[in-house]
Amino acid sequence: MAPKKTEPPQSKTDEEVSKQNVESDLKKPPKDPEEAFIQKLIEIEIDHVEKFKDKLIEMLKMKPKQSVKVKDVFPKFRKGSDEHKFLSSLNKKDIARPQGGGGQWTDNRNIILTATGVDIAIECGLPVQPFVFVSYSHKDRDWKNRVDEHLSVLKQTFVVELWSDKKIGIGEKWGWEIDDALMRAKAFVLLISSSFFNSEFIRDKEIPSIRDKLLKEKFVFPILVRPCAWEAVDWLKELQIRPEDGRALSTGNEAYIDSKLAEITIEIYKKFLEQPSADNAKA
Secondary structure (H helix, E strand, C coil): CCCCCCCCCCCCCHHHHHHHHHHHHHHCCCCCHHHHHHHHHHHCCCCCCCCCHHHHHHHHCCCCCCCEEHHHHCCCCCCCCHHHHHHHHHHHCCCEEECCCCCCCCCCCEEEECHHHHHHHHHCCCCCCCEEEEECCHHHHHHHHHHHHHHCHHHHHCCCEEECHHHCCCCCCHHHHHHHHHHHEEEEEEEECHHHHHCHHHHHHHHHHHHHHHHCCCEEEEEECCCCCHHHCHHHHCCCCECCCCCCHHHCCHHHHHHHHHHHHHHHHHHHHCCCCCCCCCC
16 A cells, blocks of 8 residues: 655745744733833723823833823823823723822823732832831821831832821822822721721721722731720721730830831731732842
8 A cells, every 4th residue: 555645844824924923922021011011001901002102101110109290291181082091091990090180180180000000010020119008096196106117127128118198298188199199009007096996087088998908909907006996896807906916015015016016017028028029129
């Protein structure tokens, strides 16, 4: 029986070779963090990313605590324009929002990266700063300063910004500043006391935002600084109070306070260490 003839392999057409090269290029990792971020936004279908990618890179080079006005980045901005559609798409996908604008873009609004936008930027290797928001009653200011002393080590170890209302400058719109910080925060440190629960602003403004962040799996670290009936608060009793033994910091001596705050700082450090980051740790 004569051996079966085998057909010679057919050479690929120029069109097939070109298609294969394109597919190969798409599979290659982006050359730099900015390209990676833009590619990510293309994947989640942000409108007009390609058209405004240079403008987007300009915005990304800001630290999250900074902002830039719409008109400075998009001088041709007007309602219904491609610039407006691009910013609206960023807002809809929770990547960036207008400062204090209630979701409405105007040429005089500042562009602010959200916590989601910051997370994506960090994952892609961009040098942006995640926020740690410290929520406290002004009656516990001394405790806030004590906690800050320990948490400040995170600024040396991570690219992390600690934020509290003392960051608000004279003449700045404090309501907007706090709204924006709550929006951008990756983690929350709550200084729990009876004064914390009796603060109308914390109760009506900060807690609803923090509870919303819990649903999005953001980090929340409640620290019991003074004895109070925190276990009667439904959303709080579901969290792990710190110190873990439930003993308020104010009931211990100086060594107890410092040791517990050091433990909490290390816990926060490890949480951030688990996250993808452009410069997770300098150590």
